[in-house]
Amino acid sequence: MQAPPRPHRDPASLGGPTRNRFKLVKRDISLPMQREIRQRCGFGCVICGRIPYDYEHFDPPFAQAREHRAEGITLLCKMCHGDRGGRRLSVDRVKRGNASPYCKSHDAVWIQRLGDDPITLVFGANTFGPRIDVAITHNGEDILRIRKTEDSRWAMSGTLRDSSGRQTLTFKDDQVVVYKGSWDVEFVGPKMRLRSAQNVWALPFVGER
Numbered sequence: 001m002q003a004p005p006r007p008h009r010d011p012a013s014l015g016g017p018t019r020n021r022f023k024l025v026k027r028d029i030s031l032p033m034q035r036e037i038r039q040r041c042g043f044g045c046v047i048c049g050r051i052p053y054d055y056e057h058f059d060p061p062f063a064q065a066r067e068h069r070a071e072g073i074t075l076l077c078k079m080c081h082g083d084r085g086g087r088r089l090s091v092d093r094v095k096r097g098n099a100s101p102y103c104k105s106h107d108a109v110w111i112q113r114l115g116d117d118p119i120t121l122v123f124g125a126n127t128f129g130p131r132i133d134v135a136i137t138h139n140g141e142d143i144l145r146i147r148k149t150e151d152s153r154w155a156m157s158g159t160l161r162d163s164s165g166r167q168t169l170t171f172k173d174d175q176v177v178v179y180k181g182s183w184d185v186e187f188v189g190p191k192m193r194l195r196s197a198q199n200v201w202a203l204p205f206v207g208e209r
Contacts, residue, residue, distance in 0.1 A: 042103025045077035052187040110176035
């Protein structure tokens with residue numbers, strides 16, 4: 001009895017190999033190209049708007065790619081990236097999402113659940129916590145506050161503004177909202193970096209549990 005064919009998976013999806021048969025390395029997308037892709041996609045998954053995200057080769061798929069091309073790479077959240085690898089999300093749907101990214105008409109949202117373990121916040125060269133209430137303020141407004149709720153879990157709140165005073169990012173309970181029109185937002189491992197202009201870091205921080 002012949003075994004059923006195995007479903008196609010992008011080799012870089014779901015923790016698979018990051019080098020294809022043409023010796024192209026997925027992580028070797030240049031930093032300027034990554035920024036171009038993020039800005040084009042609106043800093044969130046082109047399908048649902050969630051962050052963090054992965055860089056997804058879709059035209060052609062990573063297995064067939066001989067080079068990194070910005071126009072053939074898009075942003076997918078972990079869930080949509082997994083659906084793409086499992087063929088539950090078609091390449092045509094990804095192409096439509098790339099052509100009309102969700103975050104071009106909606107704000108990108110990170111659903112973050114910090115749990116109930118002690119929190120330490122690293123902000124630049126400064127370390128805060130672990131303790132019940134950790135806050136960084138400016139002119140009486142919370143830039144970032146981490147507090148323990150009545151049900152004993154941790155939650156974030158706060159607002160970041162650009163040099164003109166426009167909101168670029170807010171933290172509220174279990175959501176981090178990146179507003180449309182932000183210049184650049186990048187996730188690297190446990191770090192979220194927000195730039196307000198080229199080569200200007202507005203918020204480098206690491207939240208650790």
